[in-house]
Amino acid sequence: MTDRNVTSASPVLAIRDLSVGLKTRTGVTELVRSVSLEIRPGERVGLVGESGSGKSLTMLAVMGLLASPVTVTGGSVTLGETELVGAPDRKLRALRGSEIAMVYQDPMTSLDPLQRIGEQIAEGLRAHGAHRNEAEERALAALAEVQLPDPHRLARAYPHELSGGMRQRVMIAAALAGNPRLLLADEPTTALDVTIQRQILSLVARIQRARNLAVLWVTHDLGVAAQFVQRLAVMYAGRMVEVGPTAAVFGAPQHPYTAALLAAVPSTTGERSALGQIPGSPPEPGNFPPGCSFASRCRQARPGCIRAEPALEARGDGVAAACFVPPAEWQP
Amino acid sequence: MTVEQTGARPVAGRLATGSATSRNQALVLRIVARVGKAVLTLVGVAIIVFVVLRLLPGNQITASLGVNAGLLTKAQYADLAHFYGIGKPLPQQFAQWAGALLHGNMGVSDQSGRTVTSLIGAALPVTLELAVAAMLIGLVLGVGAGAIAAAAPGRPADRAARVVALAGLGVPSFVIGSGLVAFLAAVFHYFPSSEGFASLGSDPWLNIQQIFWPALTLGLGIGAAILRTTRGAMLDVAKQGFVRAARGRGLQPRLVIIKHVLRNAMIPILTMSGIQFGYLLGGTVVVEQIFVLPGLGRLLLTSVTEADYAVAQGVTLVFALGFILVNLLTDVLYAVVDPRLRA
Amino acid sequence: MAQLAAAEPLAVTRVAASRRSLAARLWSQPSGRAGLIILAIMVLAGLASLAGLVPDNPNAQNPAATLRGPSAAHLFGTDQYGRDVLSRVMAGTVLSLQTALLAVAICAVLGTLGGVAAGYFGGVISSVVTSIADLLFAIPSILLALAIVSGLGAGWQNTAIAVGISYTPIFIRVVRGPVLAIRNADYVKAAQVLGFSRRRILFRHVLPGVGGILAVQVTLALGWAVLIEASLDFLGLGPPPPAATLGLMVSDGTNIAGIAWWTLAFPAIAVVLLVLGFTLTGDGLRDALDPSTANS
Numbered sequence: 001m002t003d004r005n006v007t008s009a010s011p012v013l014a015i016r017d018l019s020v021g022l023k024t025r026t027g028v029t030e031l032v033r034s035v036s037l038e039i040r041p042g043e044r045v046g047l048v049g050e051s052g053s054g055k056s057l058t059m060l061a062v063m064g065l066l067a068s069p070v071t072v073t074g075g076s077v078t079l080g081e082t083e084l085v086g087a088p089d090r091k092l093r094a095l096r097g098s099e100i101a102m103v104y105q106d107p108m109t110s111l112d113p114l115q116r117i118g119e120q121i122a123e124g125l126r127a128h129g130a131h132r133n134e135a136e137e138r139a140l141a142a143l144a145e146v147q148l149p150d151p152h153r154l155a156r157a158y159p160h161e162l163s164g165g166m167r168q169r170v171m172i173a174a175a176l177a178g179n180p181r182l183l184l185a186d187e188p189t190t191a192l193d194v195t196i197q198r199q200i201l202s203l204v205a206r207i208q209r210a211r212n213l214a215v216l217w218v219t220h221d222l223g224v225a226a227q228f229v230q231r232l233a234v235m236y237a238g239r240m241v242e243v244g245p246t247a248a249v250f251g252a253p254q255h256p257y258t259a260a261l262l263a264a265v266p267s268t269t270g271e272r273s274a275l276g277q278i279p280g281s282p283p284e285p286g287n288f289p290p291g292c293s294f295a296s297r298c299r300q301a302r303p304g305c306i307r308a309e310p311a312l313e314a315r316g317d318g319v320a321a322a323c324f325v326p327p328a329e330w331q332p
Numbered sequence: 333m334t335v336e337q338t339g340a341r342p343v344a345g346r347l348a349t350g351s352a353t354s355r356n357q358a359l360v361l362r363i364v365a366r367v368g369k370a371v372l373t374l375v376g377v378a379i380i381v382f383v384v385l386r387l388l389p390g391n392q393i394t395a396s397l398g399v400n401a402g403l404l405t406k407a408q409y410a411d412l413a414h415f416y417g418i419g420k421p422l423p424q425q426f427a428q429w430a431g432a433l434l435h436g437n438m439g440v441s442d443q444s445g446r447t448v449t450s451l452i453g454a455a456l457p458v459t460l461e462l463a464v465a466a467m468l469i470g471l472v473l474g475v476g477a478g479a480i481a482a483a484a485p486g487r488p489a490d491r492a493a494r495v496v497a498l499a500g501l502g503v504p505s506f507v508i509g510s511g512l513v514a515f516l517a518a519v520f521h522y523f524p525s526s527e528g529f530a531s532l533g534s535d536p537w538l539n540i541q542q543i544f545w546p547a548l549t550l551g552l553g554i555g556a557a558i559l560r561t562t563r564g565a566m567l568d569v570a571k572q573g574f575v576r577a578a579r580g581r582g583l584q585p586r587l588v589i590i591k592h593v594l595r596n597a598m599i600p601i602l603t604m605s606g607i608q609f610g611y612l613l614g615g616t617v618v619v620e621q622i623f624v625l626p627g628l629g630r631l632l633l634t635s636v637t638e639a640d641y642a643v644a645q646g647v648t649l650v651f652a653l654g655f656i657l658v659n660l661l662t663d664v665l666y667a668v669v670d671p672r673l674r675a
Numbered sequence: 676m677a678q679l680a681a682a683e684p685l686a687v688t689r690v691a692a693s694r695r696s697l698a699a700r701l702w703s704q705p706s707g708r709a710g711l712i713i714l715a716i717m718v719l720a721g722l723a724s725l726a727g728l729v730p731d732n733p734n735a736q737n738p739a740a741t742l743r744g745p746s747a748a749h750l751f752g753t754d755q756y757g758r759d760v761l762s763r764v765m766a767g768t769v770l771s772l773q774t775a776l777l778a779v780a781i782c783a784v785l786g787t788l789g790g791v792a793a794g795y796f797g798g799v800i801s802s803v804v805t806s807i808a809d810l811l812f813a814i815p816s817i818l819l820a821l822a823i824v825s826g827l828g829a830g831w832q833n834t835a836i837a838v839g840i841s842y843t844p845i846f847i848r849v850v851r852g853p854v855l856a857i858r859n860a861d862y863v864k865a866a867q868v869l870g871f872s873r874r875r876i877l878f879r880h881v882l883p884g885v886g887g888i889l890a891v892q893v894t895l896a897l898g899w900a901v902l903i904e905a906s907l908d909f910l911g912l913g914p915p916p917p918a919a920t921l922g923l924m925v926s927d928g929t930n931i932a933g934i935a936w937w938t939l940a941f942p943a944i945a946v947v948l949l950v951l952g953f954t955l956t957g958d959g960l961r962d963a964l965d966p967s968t969a970n971s
Contacts, residue, residue, distance in 0.1 A: 128582055511939070
């Protein structure tokens, strides 16, 4: 899935060694550990992982929307030239909505039930200096762009009058109305029907291409990742374990976890076989084992795997993986 | 009205609104149902009070004559009983009273000879003024302090607010009132109750002074409860996704709090306000006694202890009516605040 | 302000909280701890009074020592009849506690019966019960108490009856909700399908789920009962003099507060401590039972 719009210009978003933790009376519980990722202008990057792997927290940390006691404990996040970690709230507010926008997972609770749809979009635009009429016009335009019928009536409607799929389109409209450079999407289609899911995905893809918008799309669904993203990052237990172009990662996974995830996807072709499963469950935050976090569930684990944590290393073809055991030595 | 689908791309989903006229019809029906229920409740209250007062041992005769009632001859007792209407079957007494009530006649006070209506008419404005002032003080203090506390949970302002709220809840109004009266008298030699009660028209400044302190007494208790509700409700709302989404669009925190958090917290606040109004009515009995206000509360107290049933029934009905009206009002306000309740 | 933006659900902290016992959690809550301590003090004082461990007879008048301020001989001073205020406050505490306990016993039993009936059986029974509850609720509690007390006579049991009946509708409402929710829960439906008897379902499935809420409500009701009972005494509708009720003491004390502040202050503080003790404990219980509603 090549895309002419992707350039090798400086990245829109650069996450470097970002760590997020939970501050308790006794110390800090690590939730996201030293995660690094770059997104270039106009690029679609996917972030994949199980629940609890830290992918949503990573995105919230980028937006500066973490709520105490969860907080960034280290690393940096730069949007273009601007450092986001530790930036004053005033600066972050200026960026949110206008440069970087987010769409959330649950459309049912992401809209204020007491306020009309149009107003909720317009108020965001006014917060960035638009006049009342201009904000209204742009809100209507945004609703039209996400293919919602009759934007005028919709703008005056309340959230409870809309279906889940329509609400998610409204969220996307609200996110895009400010014309951001970067769109963060936290599993926006997980709560929706599969057919609606495809519609939303194709809608976002079309808009993304038209605007050369950079997108970070979090999902736990590999199928969505395969359809939509150009580069894929895999997270496990708060760490980045593999990252690279989608085709390369799918074709030749460099990390046992990625391979296991791919093997767990049921196949509609080929022979019938038992559903691949990964035995055990991910470690809980605060209980990360020493060494590689995946070692206890890994078919390829060696004694050295629990002694030290593997770092992300380039494996060629733009792929990087954090594993001591190269695929050539894997056992089936 | 289904929404037309545009272009070649069918979009699933339509606005779930019915026609405007059918929505209005539903609303009117709901209002009628509410009013009907209110009337029924009022009737129920009237019956209960009537029965309770009649069933208790002792009646107007023993109340006005006390021990001497035992000295009456049978004939004298029968005469008095006839005069007071004792002895007739209860339903008949009730029907008599209810009938007169519907004609606007609430009977005559046994003790003073004045009509119940005139007694209530004189006392109502006082209690009304007191109640409104107390609710205002309670709402302003409660919502204001509650919002401040919710904006920075765990910080000093929040802790202070919660301690004050606890004091307001834990200290009974008769303690606050008595303490206030004693304090003002002892320290400032200030006795606003010593002169006769001044109505708002005759001497506004004295009237305000005489209403302020009892209203403050009641308002502190109300404010404490509303503070806790406001704080809790706002903290709950703040956890909702749309608050984060609003922040994610770059809105200023103050705007987020007022437009999104506080508005969504209004429903529990409204509910608590309605409940507090109920307690308020009972509280007027105590506070009017302490601050010597000629209101309904005081009237109720004297009428019940003197077995002046007509007055007691009348005042109870007025209280119940007030409570029911406030409930109706809060229901209407619910629909105003929350569009989901209008469908 | 950052707190007002949503955060990830903190499953970590919640898992840790549920592993400690209820008592430990109640103690660890500042409100629960304060409430329990206050209550312990007041109950001890009351028990001491019952056992006769008072400095002086609460009713012993001493014309020679009227209106003396707090001293070594009389820690809380004496009133206008020379009676020891500390002893009277302790006796008043006992009266308040026993009245509140009887009142809450009445409304808890009646209210739970009504609430469970309404929630479990639904239909007509529920309508009738809730209508009665609404009616009782619409009548100001003071009036109900006034009527009952002035009709039945003054005595702490009658005060308790009056207070108890007034609070019943609240118990009905509080109990009915959870019973309704539990009754419609899947595990109860499963029990019905399996053919368990109604009584068994009621006792082994429905009631335990309501237990926590009941405990919280009983505690809060006790605080409220003390408050109303003291107010009634204040108005002169409780046990008549020379009974040592806290409300009467406050009433008397207000008149002479200028010259003898201790006759007003100490009974007033006793009432406040009783009410606060129950309210704080009730709050602590509520937070301990459901950490998601905790106020921090």
